[in-house]
Amino acid sequence: MTSFPTATSNSTTGGRLIYGCMGLGGSWDDAPYGAAEVDQAAAAIDAARQAGIELFDHADIYRKGKSEQVFGDVLADAPGLREQLLIQTKCGIRQAGDGLPGRYDFSAGHIMASVNGSLQRLRTDYVDVLLLHRPDPLMDLAELAGAVGRLLDEGKIRALGVSNMSAAQISQLQDRLETPIVANQLEMSLGKRAWVESAVLVNRDEDFAAGFPHGTLEHASSHGIELQAYGALAQGRYSGMPAQTAADVATADLVQALAQGWNTTAEAVVLGWLMRHPARISPVIGSSNPDRIAACADAPRIAAEMSREAWYALWTEARGAAMP
Ligand SMILES: NC(=O)c1ccc[n+]([C@@H]2O[C@H](COP(=O)([O-])OP(=O)(O)OC[C@H]3O[C@@H](n4cnc5c(N)ncnc54)[C@H](OP(=O)(O)O)[C@@H]3O)[C@@H](O)[C@H]2O)c1
Numbered sequence: 001m002t003s004f005p006t007a008t009s010n011s012t013t014g015g016r017l018i019y020g021c022m023g024l025g026g027s028w029d030d031a032p033y034g035a036a037e038v039d040q041a042a043a044a045i046d047a048a049r050q051a052g053i054e055l056f057d058h059a060d061i062y063r064k065g066k067s068e069q070v071f072g073d074v075l076a077d078a079p080g081l082r083e084q085l086l087i088q089t090k091c092g093i094r095q096a097g098d099g100l101p102g103r104y105d106f107s108a109g110h111i112m113a114s115v116n117g118s119l120q121r122l123r124t125d126y127v128d129v130l131l132l133h134r135p136d137p138l139m140d141l142a143e144l145a146g147a148v149g150r151l152l153d154e155g156k157i158r159a160l161g162v163s164n165m166s167a168a169q170i171s172q173l174q175d176r177l178e179t180p181i182v183a184n185q186l187e188m189s190l191g192k193r194a195w196v197e198s199a200v201l202v203n204r205d206e207d208f209a210a211g212f213p214h215g216t217l218e219h220a221s222s223h224g225i226e227l228q229a230y231g232a233l234a235q236g237r238y239s240g241m242p243a244q245t246a247a248d249v250a251t252a253d254l255v256q257a258l259a260q261g262w263n264t265t266a267e268a269v270v271l272g273w274l275m276r277h278p279a280r281i282s283p284v285i286g287s288s289n290p291d292r293i294a295a296c297a298d299a300p301r302i303a304a305e306m307s308r309e310a311w312y313a314l315w316t317e318a319r320g321a322a323m324p
Contacts, residue, residue, distance in 0.1 A: 015282035019048035023288035025066030041070040047290035051297035059090035072123035088129040104136035108147035130157040134164045141176040167219030183226040191234030232283030239266035247320030265295040272302030
């Protein structure tokens with residue numbers, strides 16, 4: 001049992017849980033899904049809603065469109081459900097096929113076709129948020145802004161966000177857009193820590209922060225851009241999946257001890273750690289297991305109650321080294 005203090009209530013935590021739909025829809029190939037996958041999606045959506053989640057995250061490419069399609073099936077079976085949810089999807093990644101390489105595509109033609117395909121599969125007239133999935137180095141900003149403007153004017157999307165973008169990329173894009181960028185989705189977790197390492201490794205040689213440009217979090221906070229964390233459960237590394245390293249074992253043990261002491265689940269501790277950060281991070285939960293989804297529901301409480309000492313203890317254990 002841990003001796004860490006448990007209740008230092010603070011007002012800076014926040015964010016919300018988001019349900020990530022990448023696990024729904026069966027296989028990643030072209031094979032069609034069946035009734036079992038529709039039932040699985042219905043159960044996952046129900047578990048997510050029971051956990052207080054209203055925002056559901058998609059992408060045109062998840063399971064070759066089948067994640068959106070199976071979600072659309074569930075919506076079609078439940079009249080009125082669409083209006084009770086927020087749906088977010090993504091565009092701009094083209095997977096390899098037809099002899100062409102995997103690539104990024106922010107051309108107007110691809111974006112319009114992608115959104116129309118998503119709406120058709122989801123069986124809805126609009127998505128609440130469209131995210132640009134990963135920057136296309138060949139993007140023409142004026143062309144992109146024109147496509148986004150058309151989608152907004154036509155009511156097919158209600159807001160725009162981005163994913164996997166740095167502060168500099170967001171600023172450049174925002175300069176050309178009339179609509180505010182409302183979210184940036186990035187991989188952030190207790191397992192993927194470059195987002196927080198970058199805050200303390202200025203002037204240091206350690207490479208823990210590789211891949212996360214300085215200032216991305218701060219820029220989002222200052223501009224009211226919601227930070228969404230994908231891979232937030234670290235694919236179960238600290239909550240039941242076999243550990244890979246000594247640091248993982250020690251961290252999983254600490255997570256478990258804290259969960260017991262706080263009368264909660266390991267998942268809530270892992271997500272609560274992320275949500276304790278004042279940038280108001282919203283974890284995207286990728287489990288399709290209803291019990292695991294339910295196990296995430298306590299994360300906001302844990303974030304609100306997690307002491308500074310417990311937060312640093314978890315981070316130090318996960319990095320396997322003392323703070324610089
Ligand atoms: N923007 C982007 O570029 C991007 C990239 C990747 C993902 N995403 C979004 O983020 C969401 C979450 O991403 P993610 O799925 O990679 O991350 P995650 O939520 O950290 O991991 C979920 C995966 O880990 C498994 N898992 C978790 N805990 C487990 C445990 N204790 N034992 C066994 N398996 C466990 C889940 O299996 P079960 O289903 O069996 O629970 C599921 O396959 C996706 O659904 C998607 O919406 C966005």
